[in-house]
Amino acid sequence: MENKFFRFKRLKAQTLLFAPVVFLGVALIAMVMLSPDTPAVTAVRVALSEVTAPVVERLKTPMRWVDALTEKIGEIVMVYHENEKLRAANVRLQAWRNTAEQLAFENKELKKNLNYVPIQPVSFVTAQIMADAAGDFSRSKIVGAGYTHGVHRGDVVFTDKSLIGRIIEVGPRFSRVLMLTDYFSRVPVMIPEKGIKGILSGDNTPLPKLIFLPEGASVQPGDRLVTSGDSGVYPAGLPIGVIVSADAGEVSVRLNQADDHFEFVRVVYYGLDETLLRPEKDATP
């Protein structure tokens, strides 16, 4: 009887030691065999988002109240300084308005002459941000619209201010937006005034970098960036941001939508070639 007891204890201790080693081995194999974009992994992530997003939405209500309160207090403090700045900006903008009107007219005339056909949005959906998924290596958000609402993989996402990213995963009711600041975000852009093209590369900081500039390209703070349309994922000419620093070969860009303070986004389908956006089978039916 005693022998049996000790044998059981020894077996239990061995299992306790052995099993975690097996788990570690499985994890190592997964590291080698799988990647975050593997279809099975993506499908699990979409399914998990479908389950967790509604819960997150409910639980975020009190957080929103606190956010709104702190924002209101901040706004009251800032309003005086803002007012002074706005008066000064207004004077400058009046001058710019004249120039813009002139350029708009000139642009219209040129398009007419060149038979230019701009890419028009086919459809759009306005949706609410359900959850942030900001981590060490990712900047993405979950929006409350999926393929049942007409969202497609690759759709371009805007706030009221500017472009913020594109849809990378689509579930029935929720989708995931890859933000321009994400490590894996690469957007072909250009400086329209200078005709310089490059790639806007996210690095998980609020200031993504401009890379792959042509040899000897002269860029400086204040230069405006728009999408170049080269990849076929984003239509050309969407304003993205402004260069804020160009030191030692590193060019940082401040996005037009530089903060995370937005609740609603516009998910726009431009009808671009989806084969570019669908390298592998995803969760979209």
Added chain:
Amino acid sequence: MKAINILRQIAYEGLFLWIGFVLLFLAHGGGPMTPYYDSSVPLMPIAAFYFGVFRPRLKNAFFAFILGFLMDIMGFYPPGVHAFLLTLLFFIPSLNTRTLPHLTFNALWGIFAGADAVYMLALKGLVWGITGESGTGTDFVLQYGLTLAFFPIVAGICGVLNNKLVREAT
């Protein structure tokens, strides 16, 4: 009464899993917890370390592995990275059950500080090795500091729930 006992048993057996789900939600669903800091704070290592010290059971090792996988999937990490490191962070303290549970809280905090530094360096190293991407230094220091700062809160909650359920179950 019987139903309550069953619920209590489920809570007792799966405590690490339930706490893990909450921490997973905080890290990957609820958005950043700290104002003015864009990234979430990795709190799961605290729970894995706590349960490695105070509940070194086979099922908890399995939970650490599963929660690690969920962290990888939800956080766009290469699958297996967190599963590997969390299991390790659980497994190594679980081998020292004769000493670690009897240490003072501050001593445990100190040991966790060392373990977490190794954990985070290994995480950066593995992700860098697999994807070629490395996080920023500021992120690393901030996350490490914030994780240590959150240790008393998370470990305290784990401790209170653990002690309560142990008392009720015995």
